Amino acid sequence: MTQISFNNSSHWQNLSHLIRMLSALQKLPEGDMVEMNSRGFATPFHVIPVASAINNKNLTFSLTKKNSDLGQYLKTIRFPDGVSAIVAKPGASGNYLPIARISGTESLGKQRESSYKHIEDQYRELIFNCFRNIKDKLSNAIAFFLSELIENAKDHSDANNFYIFAQYWPALKEFELCLMDDGIGLKGSLSKIHPQITTDERAVREVIQRQLSARISDKESLPGTGLANTIRIVSNKELQSSFTLLTGNFGYSCSNDFCKWVELGTLTVQGTLINIRIKEPQETFDIFNYIH
């Protein structure tokens, strides 16, 4: 039986650990079993992609210790299936939000538009009601991330499943938001308009370069402008934050303003994963200094 464990360390170690976990899950056949070490510390950055992998492959998971703190936490946040945004509400302690998910018929046809708008509105209200410190200082930033990134998933991903999950740690004064779809990825969506984009690496570099160079001409409806602005907001000297984008077998990740391209080797992330982690700033953060 394959065993994985959740962990929380430095940004780059968290990223490496996630890739190792997803690589292990990728090797498993459909319907196989995975055991989770109950001594781990789960963060949205690890929870969401692992949940997506478990659901996509119909894996069965178990914990080494059922009644552990991790086990209770995963139960509270409704891992791995998540809940529909309509029924999403904080856990009993008021400190934990559940994983919210769009799946099945909610993601199809005319319902798609309303499902995605609903999950955006509901989850934003959950974040602001549950994590009030964040609302005071980061409300515009969070509203911006949710509106841009959820709309990207709705319009460009062709995904059957979309996940969103957020957590705030009062002791660390850190907030983390993770969104993931299991759709066609950046390569799939960009190649519809630019057929010359044939690799995940080219797709990621094309999108990210928008925020590095003002010379790229862009049209508003192309995927990437909202993402490029999101990256500008989170990777600067003002906010202590990290950002990660993984799609297919390539990615981009930043810790504050130190950024790297990420080669995933044999791992292929189905769809697009975006994770943002922000330390609560001293004062209200103004996104308009960073949006182009």
Next chain:
Amino acid sequence: MINLRYTYNTTHLSTRSMAKDLFEKISNKENNENTLDFSGIEFASRSFMVQLYSMLARQRSQVRFKNMNENVDRMYQLAVKAYNRPAVMPDTMNSSSTPELLSL
């Protein structure tokens, strides 16, 4: 006058679809002049505002944006600036340094 808070039952205007729907509502009004009431709207996304403004500007619509709070007004200003941005950039505009590659 179109009250956006009640028309769309939200405090956050966030999608291009919403902007297109609103544009259709405005276009279907008998006269081209109209007022959009942003009372109760806490935030308008970049996507929404850029989409709406560009459609209205192309049609040269006589639409007033009323009761915008600071956030909405600033996003509106960004949309105006984006629409009027020159197509050709000056040679002196710099690009930032390229990130290095992380292989895992």
